[in-house]
Amino acid sequence: MNSSMTPVDWAKRPIQKYADFTGRAPRAEYWWYVLAIVIVGIVLTIIESILGLRGMVLGIYGPLTVLFWLATIVPGLAVSVRRLHDTNRSAWWLLLMVPYLLSAVMMAMAVAGGGIAAVGTAGMLGIVGLVCAIVLLVFMVLPSTPGANSYGPNPYADAGAAAVAAE
Numbered sequence: 001m002n003s004s005m006t007p008v009d010w011a012k013r014p015i016q017k018y019a020d021f022t023g024r025a026p027r028a029e030y031w032w033y034v035l036a037i038v039i040v041g042i043v044l045t046i047i048e049s050i051l052g053l054r055g056m057v058l059g060i061y062g063p064l065t066v067l068f069w070l071a072t073i074v075p076g077l078a079v080s081v082r083r084l085h086d087t088n089r090s091a092w093w094l095l096l097m098v099p100y101l102l103s104a105v106m107m108a109m110a111v112a113g114g115g116i117a118a119v120g121t122a123g124m125l126g127i128v129g130l131v132c133a134i135v136l137l138v139f140m141v142l143p144s145t146p147g148a149n150s151y152g153p154n155p156y157a158d159a160g161a162a163a164v165a166a167e
Contacts, residue, residue, distance in 0.1 A: 011036035014079035021091065025082035026144055026155045033079055037072055044068055080140075085151035087142045096136050100129025 010032035014025070048054040048062030057066045081091040103126035110118035147154055 007032045007035075014075040017078060017082075018075050019078055021078050021081045022085075023082055023152045024086035024144070024149075024155045025079050026086060027083070027141070029155070030079055030083040030140060033076075037076065040068060041065065082151075083140055085149075086144045086155065087139055088145040088149040088151065089139060093136065093139060096132035097129070099125050100133055103129050 005028075007028075010028045013029050014033045044064045045054065045062070048064055053062040053064065056062055061069075077094070080094060084091055084093050103122045106118060106122035106125060110116075110122055144154055144156060
């Protein structure tokens with residue numbers, strides 16, 4: 001990791017590269033961004049609870065949380081794509097999240113409609129989605145591909161070269 005970059009710098013990079021789906025993202029960039037998103041989400045949920053706004057959207061979320069999610073979905077997808085590229089994997093691997101998302105939608109519909117059979121189907125799809133999410137988690141934790149790969153040069157090598165050039 002580039003010693004001149006702080007965790008805040010790493011967390012801001014995906015916002016600065018808002019819709020950049022090309023290149024590579026080192027682990028530090030991805031995980032500091034994820035941590036920042038989780039912290040801001042928790043703070044917004046607390047603020048919404050204090051103001052009585054929680055549960056206004058779909059009975060679960062507050063308007064601030066929804067706006068924050070909408071504002072960060074594109075950079076979140078972009079940094080996820082670049083992180084997969086860093087491990088020399090295609091962005092198509094993100095489709096592993098489809099079963100998880102489908103199970104969440106099916107479960108919400110089943111609970112609202114009271115269909116017990118749909119709950120079982122959603123549960124089975126949720127188990128498949130959980131396995132797929134674990135696979136993606138492993139990919140996000142893996143180290144960078146050393147040197148250049150088919151998606152570009154190693155971002156750690158570039159960060160180190162930039163630090164040396166600045167000195």
